[in-house]
Amino acid sequence: MRVETAELHDVLVFRPSPHRDARGFFTRTFDAEVAAAHGLDPASFVQDSQSRSSRGTLRGLHGRARGGEAKLVRCARGAILDVIVDARPESPTFGRHQGFTLDDEQHCVLYVPRGFLHGFQVLSEVADICYRIDRPHDSTDDVSVRYDDPDLAITWPLPVDTLSPRDESAGSWREMSAGHVVG
Numbered sequence: 001m002r003v004e005t006a007e008l009h010d011v012l013v014f015r016p017s018p019h020r021d022a023r024g025f026f027t028r029t030f031d032a033e034v035a036a037a038h039g040l041d042p043a044s045f046v047q048d049s050q051s052r053s054s055r056g057t058l059r060g061l062h063g064r065a066r067g068g069e070a071k072l073v074r075c076a077r078g079a080i081l082d083v084i085v086d087a088r089p090e091s092p093t094f095g096r097h098q099g100f101t102l103d104d105e106q107h108c109v110l111y112v113p114r115g116f117l118h119g120f121q122v123l124s125e126v127a128d129i130c131y132r133i134d135r136p137h138d139s140t141d142d143v144s145v146r147y148d149d150p151d152l153a154i155t156w157p158l159p160v161d162t163l164s165p166r167d168e169s170a171g172s173w174r175e176m177s178a179g180h181v182v183g
């Protein structure tokens with residue numbers, strides 16, 4: 001498994017080597033030794049979740065108040081554009097965003113540190129996203145920023161056809177970053 005850094009500070013991409021044969025494939029999705037060698041505490045990932053969405057669906061941008069939440073994100077089925085925003089005021093890449101294609105061909109796993117916003121749009125007919133988080137979920141910590149916030153100016157690849165009510169009524173990046181609520 002190769003591990004790459006990203007444009008955004010502290011972000012990692014775990015790039016496995018899938019084994020393909022007539023039956024399909026085998027791929028490693030998490031390796032505690034590799035994670036520890038790159039400064040992550042493997043035991044910290046206390047919940048593993050999965051969501052399924054259809055093409056064009058956008059989930060995000062989501063962050064977490066009161067300490068933030070680190071994530072390991074992968075696309076187990078289909079393909080997505082995953083976008084993260086560095087919301088850590090002390091970071092050299094504060095306010096910047098980066099997109100990553102995650103799919104069931106490359107099987108890359110994206111490490112998103114605490115203090116980021118996270119969202120994705122589905123590129124395939126259906127996509128299953130799996131993510132491990134380093135704190136138990138608590139919806140009272142939810143923070144949402146509009147995916148089409150003009151200050152972030154993220155380019156999404158497809159028209160957005162499905163949004164949750166929470167994402168529909170999300171706040172602005174300016175408001176959120178001024179209050180330093182994520183992380």
Ligand SMILES: Cc1cn([C@H]2C[C@H](O)[C@@H](COP(=O)(O)OP(=O)(O)O[C@H]3O[C@@H](C)C(=O)[C@@H](O)[C@H]3O)O2)c(=O)[nH]c1=O
Binds near residue numbers: 049059118119164166
């Ligand atoms: C995220 C989450 C949701 N839920 C519940 C709450 C709600 O009833 C239902 C759907 O929740 P949401 O609408 O918040 O799900 P969703 O919009 O998929 O939220 C997720 O979006 C992506 C972009 C992320 O980064 C994740 O951390 C998470 O925020 O599932 C849990 O029980 N545990 C969880 O960890």
